[in-house]
Amino acid sequence: MARYDDLDGTSVFITGGGSGIGAALVDGFLGQGARVTFVQRSDAREFCAEMAAKHGRAPEFLPCDVTDTAALQAAIDRTAEQQGPVRVLVNNAANDNRHATLETDAEAWRAALAVNLDAYFFATQAVVPMMRDLGGGVIVNFSSISYMMGMADLPAYTAANGAITAMTRGHAREFGADGIRVNAVAPGWVLTERQLRLWATPDALSGILGRQCLPRHLSAEDIVGPVLFLSSAASGAITGQCLAVDGGVVTVAG
Template identity: 65%
Template sequence: MTEQLAGGAAFPDLRGTSVFITGGGAGIGAALTEAFLEQGARVAFCQRSDVTVFCDRMETRHGNRPLFLQCDVTDEPALRAAMAEAASEHGPITVLVNNAANDTRHDTLDISSDEWDDLIAVNLKSYFLTTQIAVPGMMEAGGGAIVNFSSISYMLGMAEMTAYTTANGGITAMTRGHAREFGRDGIRVNAVAPGWVLTERQLRLWASPEALDDFLTKQCLGRHLEPADLAGPVLFLASQASAMITGQCLAVDGGVVTTAA
């Protein structure tokens, strides 16, 4: 099913596949976009900020330019238009990766109702909407794979990010429900729950030396996660290498939690 290529696993069935990634131009999302491009997939992604420079770099490096569709995943009409354009350019979306997220810290006693709604819209509602949009095309194509990004933060009961942890618990529940709902249509739905991945945002905002040292003591493996560490698990769940895996939540965290509860 796989073969070694450029230091990693190759998944031949992903070549030419129409892939859509939310938040695919920065952080973990950028690593996922590059990983699918390297497999020869036709990748479209949405991102709020202008990441044309990233797309230029990907085209130069891989000879395969991703389709960048600038939109906010909380803007439903814009999201529907972006996914329609992706399907028009690349064919029906048969791999959907819900990666966009906002883990802004907040105190429960201080967060406003509007702020709560905004965080849930990014972290949970957008995952439901993209699935609702993509599934009909997957049904027509005879199947597909959805990979949702959850987080071990809700398994650990982390404080000061209740909207984010609540959404990620919901993502895991939604993943299991959708796996059951769409399984007979040949659509697999799984989740990945990363640990603390040291993206540029994490390093800028929260990764003090003390926090890094403390978190590393919680891991079995002795180094911090990088965005590229999520690429292999996502490629596996998107490909036919995981043909009989659905409804699962895979913790990719260096061994912090021992079950994807």
């Protein structure tokens, strides 16, 4: 993994950081020497102990439902008090449960947008004032290639991810004068434990390899390097972009 010296000691806040891609991100930032706080609903104390054994220090875990805006913004404020103002925000938490348009009622639609879009907006709202005081900062939003591919079995998720990409561009313009860079990462099918358990059938696995340029499946670790790069001074002139990390699916489809 490349080393970015400017991330050493940086205050980083990650949503959904205790499992899957989020856990890999926590691991990656700790490896850079960053001070990391993450939130998620489920208990992540065992994961924190693993990180402490690996890195000699644990991330800070704050139990939080990111759809509770007050609790999410309070966690960000607590992070600033404990480890310094947040310089890097990674909006990673998401829920890609499958659902059909004709079977989705108003409550389910709003619940899906609450976790997949609203939390991104309100976490950004909380960190911008402290980033302004710092003279700059970085926000990395997680989108997905699912909306680029026109996937049909998760309309709220794809709608949210298309909106995340649009919001990323708008926020890059809105906050660029404050030295705040805002970019998005759009992963392809990353085979986390959840994906393997719920949807990775032999036919599905074969199908995604047929769409990729690279003939191998993606892991959570494949996403870490791009996020670290976008969070570091190495990408200091990059903002308002959406980087597909998908093994070449979008290239083939486009």
